[in-house]
Amino acid sequence: MRQGDEVHQRLRNLCRTYILLRTHSSRLFSLPIIKLPGIGESVIKVDFCDVERRIYDEVLEQFIANINGLSDDTNPYLAQCRCFLTMILKLRMISSHSLTTQNLVKGLLNSSLMRDLVEIARETRDPDHPSTQITKWFITLKKGVSLPAAPPDNEDPSQSRNELNGDREELVKQFHKFTTELHEDGQWDERLRRTSCPHCELTPIGPIITSCMHLYCEECYFILKNSLTSADGKPTCQTCNNPIAEAEYCGTAERIILDEPSVTSSLTQNNTRRTKPSSQKKSSRLFGSRMFATAAQRSRMKQTGDEQQNEDEELDWISAAQGGMPGAKVDKVRELVANWVREDPDAKVVVFTQFLDFVRIFSSICTKEGWAHCRLTGKMSIGARDSSMNEFREKREVKVMIASLMAGGTGLDMSMANKCILVDLWWNEAVQQQAFCRLYRIGQEKVVEVVKIIVQNTIDDYILQLQTKKSANINSTIGEEALQKRDKIIDLLKMFAEVEMQENGGIRVEIRRKGNKPTKATKAPKATSKATRNDPRVKDQRAKNAIQALALRLSSQCLRRNTPR
Known part of the structure; x- marks a missing residue:
């Protein structure tokens, strides 16, 4: 017998003496202690789209580079450990949704990465593909950047330039002004539409600006010109149905850069800016553009004050997107909730997450889908939490409860619901089981269904494997079967x-x-x-x-x- 086995056996024998374990399956006098309907637990694995995978890999690479760069720090081991722990947190957050760590994403979206994302989106050739939609939203929300202008694959734009009759400089100037106004006014849906070709709904290739302020692919524009014409022979815009008086290439080697938008009160009224205290703003920026900057770049930021004036970090992308940006996990959660509500009109669903930004993201999706819902997070007062619980319990039309795992995972009775989704895994599976037992408890009249969602080939895989290993060790020592047995x-x-x-x-x-x-x-x-x-x-x-x-x-x-x- 190996020494480890001996120690394990001794520990198990001691636990049999001192531990009294009672579970849902425990029996007394051959009868179950508590009678409840069944419970089913499943794990659903989803995959990132190509754009999400590119961002995830970029975050991982940047953090690894940071860890290696800290080897010359005054206390390198401590600094590297802190950076590694931050990396784990950020990877878990970005696995939930790209916008749960929006400050980090804002710092990552440089010119090179944006070009890569646009190329990935173009390869899909599907306007409804998640990669295309996410790229469009990034282009829309990123201050100062419009669509990267790319030349057509096999043609030189100068060959067709004589067929266009617009003033390029004036059209580009008008487009700058128009998109800047949309950005400042928070008209994100319209701003998103302006970044897509009206004909193919994809990122424009060899983009042409029209007098009605739309961007067409070169090929799509000439198809339009040959098919839809007005009475005076001018092409008609496929979106606004107005005659296109002028059109011109917006450039092939450079980007369209928006003017710096000024701060207006409309953004505040539309609730698209953060209202955090200044100390929290400063802290959040550390995980944004400064995190992946070199020492010289950080020094330059501090001297010029560009960081404090960075409107991208002030703009709240979650409020601006209003649940429109897709994501691997959030799309699966939406699909599950929609199916459950359609199959059972009386079904109530509890969605557990660990990140408050995901609560906001899915709350916007529920509003968009028309699902009455309520929240329960640690930032809410005790009275607000009680009110939210009463609303979820008593109102039949309230279908969804979005709760943080820590605030909603213990001490509550959610037996009015029988569907549960866990978006983010925790290192200790017991915390998750406590959350599931908010539904599977005395008073539950329906079979409970619990679903865990993980993204394959991410940190979720590691956490799930760690949970499985921990649970096996615990059950072999103090599990119900282990404690019931007696050694000879x-x-x-x-x-x-x-x-x-x-x-x-x-x-x-x-x-x-x-x-x-x-x-x-x-x-x-x-x-x-x-x-x-x-x-x-x-x-x-x-x-x-x-x-x-x-x-x-x-x-x-x-x-x-x-x-x-």
Whole structure:
């Protein structure tokens, strides 16, 4: 028997003595202690779209580079550990949704990454693909950047330039002004539409600006020109149905850069700016553009004050997107809730998450889908939490409760709901089980369904494997089956000595000393005659005496260990 197995067996035997375990399946006098409907638990694995995967990998690469760069710090190990722990948190957040860590994403979306995202979106050739939608939202929300202008694949724009009759400089200037006004007024849906070609609804290739302030792909524009024309022979815009008086290429080698928008009161009225205290703003910026900047760049930011004036970090992208930006997890949660509500009009769903920004994101989605819902988070007052619980319990039309795992995971009765979704795994599975038992408790009349959602090939995989390993170790020591079993005398003897079973049913014991070297036990006095030595009754008595002596020794050792000093 290995030493680790011995320690584990001793611990299990001690736990059997001191622990009283009662679970939903425990029985008393052959009857269950509590009768509840069944509960089903499942894990749904989803995949990132290509854009989400690119952002996740970029975050991982930047943090690894930061960890390596901190090797020359004054206290490198401490700094690297802190950076690593921050990396774990940010990877978990970004696995939930790209906007749960929006300050970090804002700092990542530089020119190079935006070009990569646009190329990924173009490869899908599907305007409804998540990669395309996410890229459009980033372009829309990112201050100062419109669509990267890219030349057509096989043609030179100068060959068709003589067919266009617009003033490029004036059209670009008007487009700058128009999109800036949309950005300042918080008209995000319209701003999003202006970044897509009205014909193919994709990122424009070889973009052409029209007098009605739309961007067309070069190919799509000439298809439009040859098919839809007004009475005076001018092409008609496919979106606004206005004649296109002028059109011109917006450029092939550069981007369209928006003018710096001024701060207006409309953004505040539309609740698209953060209202956090200044100390929290400063802290949040540390996880934004400064996190991945070099020391020289951070020094330059501090001297020029650009960081404090960065409107991207002040603008709340979650409020601006209003649940319109897709994500692997949030799309699956929406699909599950929609199916449950459609199949059972009386169904109520509890969505557990660990990140407050995800609460806001899914709350916007519920509003958009027309699902009456309520929230329960640690930032709410006790009175507000009680009001939210009463609303969820008493109002039949309220279908969804969005709760943080820590605030809503203990001490509450949610038996009015029978569907549960866990968006973010926690390191300790017991915390999750506590949350599930808010539904699976006395008063529950329906079968409870619990769903965990993880993203494959992310940190979610590691957390799930860690949970499985921890649960296996715990159940083998203090699980219900482990505590119900009882070891035999032979098993107890093996913890302290080498035991050998003999053919006649007796045992041979060799006590282990230090260094695991077995020492033969003191032999019994030899019998005076051969007949006495072979007498079965004498053999049985000798075995009983040896067992009793060893049991007495074990008892004295236990008493000595448990005696307070």
